[in-house]
Amino acid sequence: MLRLASLLVFSNVAVASILIFGVSLSLKNSRNADIYEAQQAAANLANSLSIEIGAQMHLIENSLSTIAFRVSDANSEDERNKIVTKELAEQGMLLSQVSNLRFADASGAVGIKINGKTTDVSEFSHFISAAHAERMVFSEPVVCDDSNEWCIVLARGLRTKNGDFYGLIYAEVESDALMTRFSRLDMGAAGAIALRTSALNLVARFSRSDPWSKKGLGEKIVSDELLDQLAKGDERGWYITPTALDHIERITAYSRIEGYPLIALTGLATDEFLKNWRAEVFRQALLVLMVLGITAAYSYYLFRTQRAERKARLEAVSVVQQQSLMLENNLVGMMKVRERKIAWANMATSRIFGYESGQLDGRPSRHLYLSDEDHQRIGMAGYAALRNDGRYSVQLQMQRKSGEVIWIDLSGAAVSEKESLWMMVDIDSIKRSEKNAQDLALSDSLTGIANRRLFDLRLEGALSNARRNNHLIAVCYMDLDGFKKINDAYGHDAGDTVLCQTAKRLAEAVRGNDVVARLGGDEFAVLLNSVEGTAGATLVMQRCLEQIRESIEIAPGKYVQIDASIGIVVGSGDSAPQDLLRRADEMMYAVKKGGKGRIQAVAIKSVSKNTEEVK
Known part of the structure; x- marks a missing residue:
């Protein structure tokens, strides 16, 4: 009795320990994966934001430096005054992110009256710093005089040819403008994005839980975790803690903005990322x-009914072993097949294929295959392998009761001449993840069209097809004319719109079996399958050029136009892909040098003899 009781207690404790340990380990790994995914998302957002803000600061710095250089080159005060007046107007139009661009003379007086009075900035720290510095200086967050809103000031000292301090030019970037930009970013339902100075004073912050709040602006209200991370001296980092301003726990990533005393912070709410994990914990x-309750109840029943006999103790051990097997096979489908009919299938098999328990018993195994051909092919290959070495394994697509197609890892073992045991594991999510990863690796992340890697693969396939069918293909290399001016004048968002519209128009202008790819920056490539020499390829690309030249709307009511320089190389199936791309690139640059906005084509007759016909 005591021995049986001890054995049952030990078995229950062992099963409970193994089960709890396995579940705990699985949940821990799942939570770590969710945290890692959130950390990566926050870090990517912080890095992207720091690059964007750094680009804006660099643009402002370039504008202020341009004004400073032109002032220092002037010969008289009257000329300097004219330069300042002109540059304030011109640069102010270019700096859309700047609310005010102003000039203060050497005494600190600002030429424009604000709220009916002349402003004096001589006592401000940025005026004092700029007066003694040869570079742009940043202020801590301050309240702008005219708008009464929080902002940061970027100032650059102006000097005469003799090096005398002439005054300073300064730009005000309001917190509201930064908050508006932050609000467009994807941060989830309770995320937050902030910009702080190196002294950790808050410049701007947008939170989904409290949008447009001005709480904490100009103040250093931060968590100890952020201070600890910054103390390590790393340019980037992340941590998990309740945010000091609203006490919402977030996974926060930070990134210092290179070259400027600013830090971008992005926080994603842990409740949002861990919601599914917590439901899984429950x-x-x-x-x-x-399971533990069932196991304990069954063990108690076994103890009461088998206490007096050795047979009862042996049966108790057998039941415990059966319980263990039942737990081990809970996720792996198993079925016994006799002459290609399912003699028995466990619950995991029914769950995987969408059947009720016992519903598969007695059915032909053909119900699980996509077609008669698949059923016959696996039968011939599988049973031949079972007869030879007793085992067979394959990954294939099968179907659920609903008709849904899933990937299954199928393996079998021979039991007798007429019977076999088959095990099935659902690997559909793994296969889908592999396919998604492959799709991402072969497409351009901005425009969605093919990238350079996919273009190279399609080009090799097109050359093979051209060899078999004895026809010509064309590789077209395109560079957008005027794109840099649009990008510099209207910002990266406008540039991205131009690139996406160009890709869309190119894809619509070519045939279904042609390939449009973005090679990088503002360079595109088009692969034309089966063309009628340079004339046919030129005709297609002329149609593409006409589409590109049409106006593009970059903002409501705001349109821009671009042009393109195109080089075309027509080759046969024995052409080398590297030669086609290189010659197309050379033809495009020849167009650039000759005046842009044109198409130039060349037909490579024989790569081996290197003879060409230019048209």
Whole structure:
């Protein structure tokens, strides 16, 4: 009795320990994966934001430096005054992110009256710093005089040819403008994005839980975790803690903005990222409790009914082993097949294929295959392998009761001449992840068209097809004319719009079996399959050029136009892909040098003899 009781207690404790340990390890790994995914998302957002803000600061710095250089080159005060007046107007139009661009003379007086009075900035720290510095200086967050809103000031000292201090030019970037930009970013339902100075004073912050709040602006209200991370001296980092301003726990990533005393911070709410994980914890805990309860109840029943006999003790051990097998096979489908009919299938098999328990018993195994051909092919290959070495394994697509197609890892073992045991594991999510990863690796992340890697693969396939069918193909290399001016004048968002519209128009202008790819920057490539020499390829690309030249709307009511320089190389199936791309690139640059906005084509007759016909 005591020995049986001890064995049952030990078995229950062992099953409970293994089950709890396995579930805990699984939940821990799942939580770490969710945290890692959130950390990566926050870090990517912080890095992107720091690059964007750094680009804006660099643009402002270039504008202020331009004004400073032109003032220092002037010969008289009257000429300097004219330069300042002109540059304030011109540069102010270019700096859309700047609310005010102003000039203060050497005494600190600002030429424009604000709220009916002349402003004096001589006592401000940025005026004092700029007066003694040869570079742009940043202020801590301050309240602008005219708008009464928080902003940061970027100032550059102006000097005469003799090096005398002439005054300073300064730009005000309001917190509201930064908050508006932050609001467009994807941060989830309770995320937050902030910009702080190196002294950790808050410049701007947008939170989904409290949008447009001005709480904490100009103040250093931060968590100890952020201070600890910054103390390490790393340019980037992340941490998990409740945010000091609203006490919402977030996974926060920060990135210092290179070259400027600013830090971008992005926080994603842990509740949002861990919501599914917490629901899984509840389900797993409930399942563990149910299994442990069933196991304990069954063990108690076994103890009461088998206490007096050795046979009872042996049967108790057997039941414990059966329980263990039942737990081990809960996720792996198993079925016994006799003459290609399912003699028995466990619950995991029914769950994987969408059947009720016992519903598969007695059915032909053909119900699980996509077609008669698949059923016959696997039968011939599988049973031949079972007869030879007793085992067979393959990954294939099968179907659920609903007709849904899933990927299955199928392996079998021979039991007898007429019977075999088959095990099935659902690997559909793994296969889908592999396909998604492959799709991302072969497409351009901005425009969605093919990238350089996919273009190279399609070009090799087109050359093979050209060899078999004895026809010509064309590789077209395109560079957008005027794109840099649009990007510099209207910002990266406008530039991205131009690139996306160009890709869309190119894809619509070519045939279905042609390939349009973005090679990088503002360079595109088009692969034309089966063309009628340079004339046919030129005709297609002329149609593309006409589409590109049409106006593009970059903002409501705001249109821009671009042009393109195109080089075309027509080759046969024995052409080398590297030669086609290189010659197309050379033809495009020849167009650039000859006046842009044109098409130039060349037909490579024989790569081996290197003879060409230019048209």
